[in-house]
Amino acid sequence: MGFADRYLHSVNSSNLLDDEHHHATDALCAAAVADTAGAGFGALLSRVKYADGTQHKMFESGSANLAGLLRIWTARVIEKGRERKWVKIGNAWDGQAAEALYRRVAERSLAHWLDGKCPTCAGTGNKDRRICTPCKGTGRGEVGGQGFERERVLDMVSELEGLLQAHNARAAGMLRGAWHTHLS
Numbered sequence: 816m817g818f819a820d821r822y823l824h825s826v827n828s829s830n831l832l833d834d835e836h837h838h839a840t841d842a843l844c845a846a847a848v849a850d851t852a853g854a855g856f857g858a859l860l861s862r863v864k865y866a867d868g869t870q871h872k873m874f875e876s877g878s879a880n881l882a883g884l885l886r887i888w889t890a891r892v893i894e895k896g897r898e899r900k901w902v903k904i905g906n907a908w909d910g911q912a913a914e915a916l917y918r919r920v921a922e923r924s925l926a927h928w929l930d931g932k933c934p935t936c937a938g939t940g941n942k943d944r945r946i947c948t949p950c951k952g953t954g955r956g957e958v959g960g961q962g963f964e965r966e967r968v969l970d971m972v973s974e975l976e977g978l979l980q981a982h983n984a985r986a987a988g989m990l991r992g993a994w995h996t997h998l999s
């Protein structure tokens with residue numbers, strides 16, 4: 816289990832619903848949720864992933880962002896899971912099982928996306944000046960488990976990557992725009 820795994824797991828499993836800190840983060844998150852289709856969520860992803868250069872520093876100083884990100888992401892995964900009918904809901908028990916599945920998928924995909932590094936090359940993609948064999952140079956670790964849940968985790972990891980790339984492209988576009996304006 817990587818650092819993000821452990822951190823997110825503790826966030827997800829402890830009941831933070833009533834503390835004040837949580838309410839403060841809620842306001843921030845509400846703003847981001849309102850804008851999940853647009854720049855807000857991508858910006859938050861980028862901030863959490865790259866905030867202070869190093870991941871450990873980021874977790875210490877940006878844990879509120881990360882907790883918020885997990886909440887927003889869980890809400891999105893629940894939405895997707897329902898939309899795509901990951902679980903056929905026949906009775907109340909199915910509903911609970913579905914809810915638990917959505918939460919696990921959200922937590923595991925976010926943790927993997929944040930620091931799911933390949934243990935052989937420590938995420939560099941290279942080993943002994945060659946392309947790392949286990950990860951084929953991607954630097955990403957394997958998503959554990961198997962079957963349906965693992966597939967959904969992988970889906971959600973690529974969604975996160977897509978959201979971040981869209982955000983980066985938008986940000987780069989804005990930067991270029993600003994530069995041109997500056998020059999003219």
Ligand SMILES: [Zn+2]
Nearest residue numbers: 933936947950
């Ligand atoms: Zn590797």
